[in-house]
Amino acid sequence: xxNAIEFPKNFLWGxxxxxxxxxxxPLADGAGPSIWQRFAHSPGNIRDGDTGDVACDHYRRSxxxxxxxxxxxxxxxxxxxxxxxxxxxxxxxxxxxGIGFYDELVDRLLAQGIKPMVTLFHWDLPETLDNxxxxxxxxxxxWFADYARVMFERLDDRVTSxxxxxxxxxxxxxxxxxxxxxxxxxxxxxxxxAAHNLLRAHGAAVKVYREVGKHEIGLVVNLEPKxxxxxxxxxxxxxxxxxxxxxxxxLDPVFFGRYPEKMKDVYGDAWPEWPAEDFxxxxxxxxxxxxxxxxxxxxxxEPSALPVRAVAxxxxxxxxxxxxxxxxxxxxSDTLEWVxxxxxxxxxxxxxxxxxxFDPPVAEGGRVHDPLRIDYYQKHLRAIHEVIQKGVDVRGYxxxxxxxxxxWAHGFSxxxxxxxxxxxxxxxxxxxxxxxxxxxxxxxxxxx
Ligand SMILES: OC[C@@H]1[C@@H](O)[C@H](O)[C@@H](O)c2[nH]c(CCc3ccccc3)c[n+]21
Numbered sequence: 120x121x122n123a124i125e126f127p128k129n130f131l132w133g134x135x136x137x138x139x140x141x142x143x144x145p146l147a148d149g150a151g152p153s154i155w156q157r158f159a160h161s162p163g164n165i166r167d168g169d170t171g172d173v174a175c176d177h178y179r180r181s182x183x184x185x186x187x188x189x190x191x192x193x194x195x196x197x198x199x200x201x202x203x204x205x206x207x208x209x210x211x212x213x214x215x216x217g218i219g220f221y222d223e224l225v226d227r228l229l230a231q232g233i234k235p236m237v238t239l240f241h242w243d244l245p246e247t248l249d250n251x252x253x254x255x256x257x258x259x260x261x262w263f264a265d266y267a268r269v270m271f272e273r274l275d276d277r278v279t280s281x282x283x284x285x286x287x288x289x290x291x292x293x294x295x296x297x298x299x300x301x302x303x304x305x306x307x308x309x310x311x312x313a314a315h316n317l318l319r320a321h322g323a324a325v326k327v328y329r330e331v332g333k334h335e336i337g338l339v340v341n342l343e344p345k346x347x348x349x350x351x352x353x354x355x356x357x358x359x360x361x362x363x364x365x366x367x368x369x370l371d372p373v374f375f376g377r378y379p380e381k382m383k384d385v386y387g388d389a390w391p392e393w394p395a396e397d398f399x400x401x402x403x404x405x406x407x408x409x410x411x412x413x414x415x416x417x418x419x420x421e422p423s424a425l426p427v428r429a430v431a432x433x434x435x436x437x438x439x440x441x442x443x444x445x446x447x448x449x450x451x452s453d454t455l456e457w458v459x460x461x462x463x464x465x466x467x468x469x470x471x472x473x474x475x476x477f478d479p480p481v482a483e484g485g486r487v488h489d490p491l492r493i494d495y496y497q498k499h500l501r502a503i504h505e506v507i508q509k510g511v512d513v514r515g516y517x518x519x520x521x522x523x524x525x526x527w528a529h530g531f532s533x534x535x536x537x538x539x540x541x542x543x544x545x546x547x548x549x550x551x552x553x554x555x556x557x558x559x560x561x562x563x564x565x566x567x
Contacts, residue, residue: 124504126564131234131515132556133195134188134537135471137241137285139171140524142201144178148216151207153243154253158301169530175522176545178220183547185227187538188521191553192560195234197470197517198224199241199285202266209245210262213269221270225277235278236468236517238339239267239324241285242294242301249302254290254313260323260400267324271331279334282409282470283324286341287317287369296426299528307389307426311382315393318372318401325403339409339470340369344450344457345418348432353420357429360385361418364427366457374462376402385426407514408458409470412499414440415450438491441475441533442526448498452506459511466512472499473519475526475533478550487539487550496552500559500567518556522547 139145139155146152159170177184188196203209204217221237228235240263244253248262267283275281284290291314293300296307321338328336343365347358363381371379376398383390421430433439438446451472458467476491496518507513523536531542537553540546558566 124501124564124567126504127507128563130513130563131195131468132560133193133197133234133236133515133517134191134521134556135197135517135519136177136521136524137199137238137243138201138204139174139241139243140520140526141175141177141522142204143171143173143176145171145201145204147178148220149207149214150201150217151203151209151214152246153201153203154246154249154301155243157246158303161303164301164303165528166530166532169525169532171525173542174525175540175542177522180545181220181224182227184522185224185231185233187547187549188228188233189231190557191537191549192557193233193521194560195236195280195515195517196228196521197236197238199238199243200270201243202240203243203245203247205269206245206266207247209248210265218269218273222273225274229277234280236280236282236470237270237274237278238282238285239263239270240283242290244302253302254295254316254320255309257316257319259316260319263320264323264327268327268331271328275332275334281328281332281334281336282339283321283336284317285339286411287314287321288341288365290314290317292365307386311386311390314368315391315397318369319397321373322400322403325405326400329403335406337405337407337409337468338369338373339411340366341411341413341471342366342454342458343413344415344454345429346415348417348419351420354418357420357427358418360427361416361429366454370408370458370462372398372401373405374402374465387426389426405465407466407468408462409468410455410458411471411519412451412454412469413472413474414444415447415453440495441477442529444474446474446495446498448502451499452502455503455506455511455513456509459506464510464512466514468514469503469516471517471519472496473535473537475535478534478539481539481541481548485548487548489550489552492537492550492552493555496556496559497567500564504564504567
C-alpha cells in the first residue's frame with residue numbers, strides 16, 4: 120500500500136478571513152460603526168495605534184482578491200459579514216450598498232468556482248447594540264436572529280454553508296473577562312452571561328435557518344487541548360478546568376444542553392443559575408462544527424490566575440510562533456479525536472489553522488520565503504489526514520489566513536497570511552506557502 124497521503128475525494132480546500140481584519144472602509148456607503156471601530160480608535164487598545172480603517176482595503180479590492188483565490192486554486196473561501204455594514208443600527212433598516220457588497224462577493228466567488236462559507240458574526244458587534252447592552256442583554260438573541268434571517272433570505276440561494284458565530288469563547292474571555300478585545304470589559308460576572316447569550320443567539324439563528332434555509336449551518340469554536348504539566352492532582356485538575364472553560368463550555372451546551380460541571384468551579388459565585396428553557400434554544404441540531412486550531416496548552420495549577428487557576432507552561436524544546444503559540448500538530452489530532460468521541464463524530468471543518476512567523480520582506484523576483492509556515496501546514500495537514508484514516512469526519516480545511524491582515528490587538532505586527540500584503544501600497548504577493556498550498560489542493564494532499 121503506498122504511503123502517499125490522499126484526502127477524501129470531495130475534501131474541501133479553502134482559506135479564511137474576517138470582515139474587520141481585511142475590509143477597511145468601516146463607515147463607507149452607509150455602514151454603521153462596530154465595537155471594533157470604537158475599540159481600535161480608543162488609544163492604547165491596538166499596537167502601534169493600528170486600526171481597521173484601511174486594513175487590506177478588501178472592501179474596494181474584492182475582485183482582485185477573488186482573482187488571487189483563483190490563482191491559488193481555492194475551492195472555498197470562508198469570510199464573515201459585517202453586521203453593522205448590513206444593518207447600520209444592528210436592527211431594522213438594511214443598508215442596500217452594504218448588503219450589496221456581500222451579494223456581489225458571493226457572485227464573484229461562484230463565478231470562479233469557489234464555494235462561499237459565510238460566518239455571520241466574527242466579533243464586530245454593531246456599536247448601537249453594544250450601547251443597549253450587547254451580549255449582556257438577553258434580547259440580543261432576537262436581534263441576531265433578525266439579522267441572520269435577512270442574510271439567509273438574501274444569500275441562501277447561493278451560499279450553501281453558514282456559521283452563526285466565530286469563537287464565542289474569545290468574545291467572552293477577551294471581550295468581557297480580560298478586556299483585551301472589544302468591548303474591553305474586565306468583569307468575571309459579565310463573562311459567563313455574555314457567553315450564555317452568545318449561545319442563545321446562536322440557537323435562535325439556527326432555529327430561523329431551519330425555517331428558511333436549504334443547506335448547512337454550524338458553529339465555529341476555537342479548541343485547544345490542555346495537557347497536565349505533571350501527574351499531580353493539582354495540575355490534572357487545572358487542566359480539567361481549562362478544558363471545561365475553553366473547550367466544553369460551548370460544545371457541551373450545544374450537544375448536551377448543559378454546561379460542564381467544572382464551570383461552577385471556574386466561576387464560583389459569578390456562575391449564575393440558567394433558565395432550563397435556554398438550553399432547548401441552544402441545543403439546535405447542527406450540520407457541522409467548525410474547529411479553529413492553533414496550539415495546545417501544557418497546563419499547571421496556578422491559584423492566582425483567576426478564575427480558571429491554570430496557566431500554560433512553556434515547552435523548552437518546542438518551536439513557538441510570533442504570537443507565542445507552541446507548534447504542536449499532535450494537539451490537532453488529539454482534539455479532533457476528542458470531539459469525535461465525545462459528540463458522536465459530527466461532520467467537522469477545520470475552519471482556521473495557521474501561524475504568524477517573522478516573514479522576510481518581498482525578495483527579488485517577488486517571492487516571500489516562509490519555510491516555517493510551510494512546515495506548520497505540512498505537520499497539521501498530516502495530523503488531520505491521520506485522524507480521517509481513523510474515521511473522524513473531517514470534510515474540509517481553511518487556512519488562516521488568505522491575507523496578512525489586522526491581527527486584532529496585535530495590529531498589523533503579526534502576519535498569518537499565505538499572501539503577503541504591503542499595507543503601504545496594498546500590493547499582494549503570494550508567499551511560498553501559497554504556492555505550497557496550491558500544490559496541496561491540486562494533488563488533494565498527495566504532496567504532503
Ligand atoms: O489569531 C489568529 C486568528 C485571528 O486572526 C482570527 O480572527 C480568530 O478567529 C482566531 N482565533 C484564534 C484562536 C483563539 C484565540 C484568539 C485570540 C487570542 C487567543 C486565542 C486565532 N485566531
